[in-house]
Amino acid sequence: MTFEIVTDSSANLPDELIEKYNIHILSLLYLIDGEEYESYVKGNKTDLTEFYKRMRNKDVITTASMSSGSCRVLFEKILSKGKDLLYIGFSSALSATYQTGSLVLEEMKADYPNLTILSVDTLGASLGEGLLVTHAAKLRAEGQSIQVVYDWLIENRLHLCHWFTVDDLFFLMRGGRVSTSSAIMGTVFSIKPVMHMDDYGRLIPVSKARGRKNSLRFLLEEMEKTAINPENQTVYISHGDCLDDALYLAEKIKQKFGTKDILIHLIEPVIAAHCGPGTVALFFLGTKR
Numbered sequence: 001m002t003f004e005i006v007t008d009s010s011a012n013l014p015d016e017l018i019e020k021y022n023i024h025i026l027s028l029l030y031l032i033d034g035e036e037y038e039s040y041v042k043g044n045k046t047d048l049t050e051f052y053k054r055m056r057n058k059d060v061i062t063t064a065s066m067s068s069g070s071c072r073v074l075f076e077k078i079l080s081k082g083k084d085l086l087y088i089g090f091s092s093a094l095s096a097t098y099q100t101g102s103l104v105l106e107e108m109k110a111d112y113p114n115l116t117i118l119s120v121d122t123l124g125a126s127l128g129e130g131l132l133v134t135h136a137a138k139l140r141a142e143g144q145s146i147q148v149v150y151d152w153l154i155e156n157r158l159h160l161c162h163w164f165t166v167d168d169l170f171f172l173m174r175g176g177r178v179s180t181s182s183a184i185m186g187t188v189f190s191i192k193p194v195m196h197m198d199d200y201g202r203l204i205p206v207s208k209a210r211g212r213k214n215s216l217r218f219l220l221e222e223m224e225k226t227a228i229n230p231e232n233q234t235v236y237i238s239h240g241d242c243l244d245d246a247l248y249l250a251e252k253i254k255q256k257f258g259t260k261d262i263l264i265h266l267i268e269p270v271i272a273a274h275c276g277p278g279t280v281a282l283f284f285l286g287t288k289r
Contacts, residue, residue: 003084003116003146005137006074008066008097009040010090011130012238012268021137024078026071028090028097028270029064039270051269052241052277061273065097071104079112084146087119088133088153091201094125116146120153123201126271127236127263128162128283134234161286162197163222165215167242167278194218199289216249219282220256226286230257233284237264240272240279249280 006024027038089098102119122129139149192215194207209215239246250262
């Protein structure tokens with residue numbers, strides 16, 4: 001292995017992929033009733049049943065980026081062994097996470113002048129960020145250099161499409177994404193907003209679908225418009241404790257495109273705190289975002 005890959009817990013990768021590709025994870029934080037938790041703890045397969053139950057009860061959950069100190073500890077552990085380092089981070093438009101990690105790395109470059117230290121703002125989130133990290137890890141496993149992998153990420157990050165819909169507008173309202181009146185009206189009339197991530201890494205409302213199945217079909221239609229060779233792609237779907245809806249979308253993708261490689265994974269706590277239970281998100285490579 002020629003270099004190490006570091007990402008953050010918002011990439012939402014399952015333990016199996018983290019272990020398979022030896023990916024280092026910086027954990028973001030969330031707080032419930034003043035008690036702080038790490039979103040990712042190596043070797044700890046957290047049961048999120050209680051977390052989602054508390055979200056449905058509308059408990060107040062807040063989130064925070066990792067500290068610069070925790071970044072420095074992990075980076076030092078890698079660099080002190082003479083390893084080059086590639087940090088792949090959460091969209092800078094949504095969180096201070098990437099700025100924190102990249103600034104620490106910039107400060108450390110002077111201490112390790114003979115090592116290659118690079119960082120990439122994915123302009124992505126959740127399994128969209130995770131899909132880019134997975135591609136980077138696969139390229140490394142094929143023997144590609146850190147510079148080649150970095151260049152691939154920069155060239156392809158705006159081809160990583162993020163499409164998602166939510167079931168409960170309360171969480172978008174609490175985060176300032178929709179107004180109180182829109183949340184109330186949307187709930188009354190079963191309006192499900194569809195959003196995507198733009199080229200600046202921001203969440204942008206695109207449409208409003210009437211009913212759950214229509215919102216999921218909207219995601220499928222957007223994939224049809226831009227997906228590059230969808231039958232041969234690896235597609236990721238994340239869900240906010242609504243596995244049946246994620247499976248429904250996956251089956252529709254298989255039927256329509258013949259896609260075989262689809263990963264479905266539960267949304268981790270920090271991202272979930274902002275989008276809520278019932279969220280379904282679709283990630284794939286396309287001609288444009």
